[in-house]
Amino acid sequence: xxxxxxxxxxxxxxxxxxxxxxxxxxxxxxxxxxxxxxxxxxxxxxxxxxxxxxxxxxxxxxxxxxxxxxxxxxxxxxxxxxxxxxxxxxxxxxxxxxxxxxxxxxxxxxxxxxxxxxxxxxxxxxxxxxxxxxxxxxxxxxxxxxxxxxxxxxxxxxxxxxxxxxxxxxxxxxxxxxxxxxxxxxxxxxxxxxxxxxxxxxxxxxxxxxxxxxxxxxxxxxxxxxxxxxxxxxxxxxxxxxxxxxxxxxxxxxxxxxxxxxxxxxxxxxxxxxxxxxxxxx
Amino acid sequence: xxxxxxxxxxxxxxxxxxxxxxxxxxxxxxxxxxxxxxxxxxxxxxxxxxxxxxxxxxxxxxxxxxxxxxxxxxxxxxxxxxxxxxxxxxxxxxxxxxxxxxxxxxxxxxxxxxxxxxxxxxxxxxxxxxxxxxxxxxxxxxxxxxxxxxxxxxxxxxxxxxxxxxxxxxxxxxxxxxxxxxxxxxxxxxxxxxxxxxxxxxxxxxxxxxxxxxxxxxxxxxxxxxxxxxxxxxxxxxxxxxxxxxxxxxxxxxxxxxxxxxxxxxxxxxxxxxxxxxxxxxxxxxxxxxxxxxxxxxxxxxxxxxxxxxxxxxxxxxxxxxxxxxxxxxxxxxxxxxxxxxxxx
Ligand SMILES: Nc1ncnc2c1ncn2[C@@H]1O[C@H](COP(=O)(O)OP(=O)(O)O)[C@@H](O)[C@H]1O
Ligand SMILES: [Mg+2]
Numbered sequence: 001x002x003x004x005x006x007x008x009x010x011x012x013x014x015x016x017x018x019x020x021x022x023x024x025x026x027x028x029x030x031x032x033x034x035x036x037x038x039x040x041x042x043x044x045x046x047x048x049x050x051x052x053x054x055x056x057x058x059x060x061x062x063x064x065x066x067x068x069x070x071x072x073x074x075x076x077x078x079x080x081x082x083x084x085x086x087x088x089x090x091x092x093x094x095x096x097x098x099x100x101x102x103x104x105x106x107x108x109x110x111x112x113x114x115x116x117x118x119x120x121x122x123x124x125x126x127x128x129x130x131x132x133x134x135x136x137x138x139x140x141x142x143x144x145x146x147x148x149x150x151x152x153x154x155x156x157x158x159x160x161x162x163x164x165x166x167x168x169x170x171x172x173x174x175x176x177x178x179x180x181x182x183x184x185x186x187x188x189x190x191x192x193x194x195x196x197x198x199x200x201x202x203x204x205x206x207x208x209x210x211x212x213x214x215x216x217x218x219x220x221x222x223x224x225x226x227x228x229x230x231x232x233x234x235x236x237x238x239x240x241x242x243x244x245x246x247x248x249x250x251x252x253x254x255x256x257x258x259x260x261x262x263x264x265x266x267x268x269x270x271x272x273x274x275x276x277x278x279x280x281x282x
Numbered sequence: 283x284x285x286x287x288x289x290x291x292x293x294x295x296x297x298x299x300x301x302x303x304x305x306x307x308x309x310x311x312x313x314x315x316x317x318x319x320x321x322x323x324x325x326x327x328x329x330x331x332x333x334x335x336x337x338x339x340x341x342x343x344x345x346x347x348x349x350x351x352x353x354x355x356x357x358x359x360x361x362x363x364x365x366x367x368x369x370x371x372x373x374x375x376x377x378x379x380x381x382x383x384x385x386x387x388x389x390x391x392x393x394x395x396x397x398x399x400x401x402x403x404x405x406x407x408x409x410x411x412x413x414x415x416x417x418x419x420x421x422x423x424x425x426x427x428x429x430x431x432x433x434x435x436x437x438x439x440x441x442x443x444x445x446x447x448x449x450x451x452x453x454x455x456x457x458x459x460x461x462x463x464x465x466x467x468x469x470x471x472x473x474x475x476x477x478x479x480x481x482x483x484x485x486x487x488x489x490x491x492x493x494x495x496x497x498x499x500x501x502x503x504x505x506x507x508x509x510x511x512x513x514x515x516x517x518x519x520x521x522x523x524x525x526x527x528x529x530x531x532x533x534x535x536x537x538x539x540x541x542x543x544x545x546x547x548x549x550x551x552x553x554x555x556x557x558x559x560x561x562x563x564x565x566x567x568x569x570x571x572x573x574x575x576x577x578x579x580x581x582x583x584x585x586x587x588x589x590x591x592x593x594x595x596x597x598x599x600x601x602x603x604x605x606x607x608x609x610x611x612x613x614x615x616x617x618x619x620x621x622x623x624x625x626x627x
Binding site: 171176179192196 | 329332334353354355359360361363364365367368369370371380381384385428
């Protein structure tokens with residue numbers, strides 16, 4: 001019965017608006033601060049309207065190079081992060097699609113063993129296996145490479161299980177119809193399974209892209225060279241304990257730039273995402 | 283176009299045997315209907331003919347050639363599934379064309395065949411729709427279309443009409459029959475509906491518990507059921523079965539059960555044939571005929587009376603069945619040949 005009495009409506013809206021303010025204000029402040037000079041930011045009171053240094057700040061950060069992170073331009077960092085996030089998202093999707101396909105549609109010896117192995121790795125996040133993984137990467141000479149950044153994060157038990165659950169809802173008759181229609185395993189995967197999974201793939205892509213984008217511990221370990229840092233790592237490095245040492249205006253710019261690609265992915269994929277949740281067809 | 287032959291075909295799932303040795307011969311161009319109660323192994327048998335299920339023992343032959351080891355694609359069969367199994371992401375055209383594309387049929391040939399099938403099935407205006415945008419009957423037609431564009435050796439149907447309403451089912455039954463005639467493709471059709479089975483079949487195979495109870499022309503089976511199971515499964519309402527020990531009837535040796543069809547009973551006293559007295563307990567008028575439910579010394583019976591019945595509930599009526607319309611079965615339920623005559627009520 002929400003919305004019937006005006007007082008309730010008022011309270012509900014007040015709570016919601018308060019919530020939005022609490023969440024949105026820091027982001028708004030980052031945006032505002034990214035358009036002021038360092039001096040303005042450091043001198044109280046905090047300005048609440050955009051300043052006139054936006055252009056200068058953004059071009060310095062994107063193309064000029066930032067001192068504290070080894071003179072690397074934020075543009076390079078953005079590129080690194082994009083490569084890593086895309087690599088992780090796409091890699092995870094491909095691998096989990098294929099392994100779920102194998103587990104659900106093929107009878108082979110040790111099928112359940114593999115299933116349980118995958119299931120068990122759910123309990124082993126990156127942090128738990130980080131030392132051996134690091135050792136392997138060093139031995140393979142993969143420190144400071146995109147491969148080194150992406151490869152250890154590419155297997156996904158979660159996505160595999162998700163696809164497995166979805167594949168199991170595909171009626172047996174459909175699989176048999178495809179067999180009668182002369183579709184071999186590869187054609188069945190390409191022509192039937194993949195198109196039917198597209199909304200799931202889109203939803204997973206969004207989640208995994210953001211997962212890849214926000215990785216912290218592993219990129220921190222596996223990159224030494226400043227120009228191989230991801231934007232999240234660089235952001236942390238830009239902040240010094242001494243306020244005077246930190247170029248806050250550039251930090252704010254980097255923040256904004258770090259938020260943009262995930263937001264863009266969510267907005268662009270939203271159409272698919274929503275359809276994936278609403279559409280319930282076999 | 284092929285003859286299909288099954289020789290002592292068996293299927294076991296672990297220790298349970300779903301099909302226990304079935305032999306059927308289907309001549310070229312004929313429609314064979316497998317009918318039986320749910321769980322009797324019809325689908326399993328059909329899927330073994332399709333090549334979707336491994337054959338535990340026995341042989342399946344197409345045109346005399348053993349196809350046991352060949353997959354469904356190479357067997358060159360087409361199948362219509364109970365839930366249609368249309369590809370949800372493809373439009374009607376692509377659904378029908380998919381099998382042809384996989385076989386490398388040239389594009390213009392695919393178009394020609396799909397258009398022709400669509401015209402035949404009145405789907406021409408729906409070719410761009412996806413299955414979701416179709417009614418149940420239309421989906422059923424698309425499933426049929428997908429089978430006929432392939433021009434296969436054998437059509438296989440697994441309860442294709444069971445998801446349609448009664449009226450549509452009647453229409454599609456007629457259409458399937460004429461389509462099968464026109465195309466002249468050997469077909470195996472699975473159903474649990476005895477009416478569908480009777481009307482469609484060239485060869486009717488009645489199955490029970492993984493075995494064939496009786497196979498033959500539908501009317502032959504109707505007129506001479508080989509067992510009490512067939513007698514009560516084929517025909518609606520089912521044949522009346524009475525225990526002979528409760529009746530004074532001269533019966534062939536070994537007979538234990540007497541049967542007669544509801545429509546063969548006449549409500550009148552007569553001097554020959556079976557005479558029974560039945561107490562009527564319910565009257566079901568269905569328009570053109572009425573069904574009278576009654577009890578006799580041998581058990582409950584259903585009688586068919588033409589038009590509107592004048593008989594009242596509670597009334598006792600004399601029931602007469604001509605001697606040549608009586609069926610006899612032994613203790614195992616198997617048919618016993620010979621005629622019997624009743625001497626008294
Ligand atoms: N994959 C399977 N595994 C084990 N038992 C099965 C399997 N498929 C069918 N059966 C059993 O085989 C019997 C026949 O099934 P089915 O051919 O589907 O019957 P129908 O189509 O006549 O209703 C049933 O008792 C069923 O439980
Ligand atoms: Mg079945």
